[in-house]
Amino acid sequence: MESLSPNIFVADITKTIEFYKILGFEVAMSVPEEGPDFVWVMMVKGSVTMMFQTMESLGEELPEINRSNGGSLLLYIKLSGIRAFFEDIKEKVTVLKGLEKTFYGATEFSVLDNNGYVLTFAEDEAE
Structure with a gap:
């Protein structure tokens, strides 16, 4: 795996x-290429890539995909300069x-x- x-x-x-532009992400690709009616977009910041897609765009192909707002998903993103x-x-x-030092040493x-x-942002800061 890579x-x-x-x-x-x-x-x-x-x-x-x-929202993700506030965090510094930029659009790398989208379908269609120009908005405003996007069905999929890839956003990148550094080596972090996130893709976002509408439910309707895959609803018929993959009816198993369903969700309500939010969900039991936490994205853990490591960075420098937290x-x-x-x-x-x-x-x-x-x-x-807010910012806190964890028992396992991350801020x-x-x-x-x-x-x-x-979204949880983390950095292994030097003591």
Whole structure:
């Protein structure tokens, strides 16, 4: 295995693009190539790739895919410069849990994305 890129089903891709741009992600690809009626988009920041897709775009092909808003999914994203990143976005997003040092040595914080998913950002800071 070489990588994992989640494909997350969302209700409004345009609003999702706006939210993830706040976090510094950029659109790498989309279907169609121009909006506003996107059915799929790939967003990238550094080596992190996230894909977002409408339920309707796969509903007939894969009827097993179903969900309500949010869900039991937490995306754990490692990065460098967590304190500066937190300061940059904390007033622009819903912070669920502020910066804290965990028992396993990581510095983390958690936010809620516009689709109800939890994103936890982490850095293994030097003591």
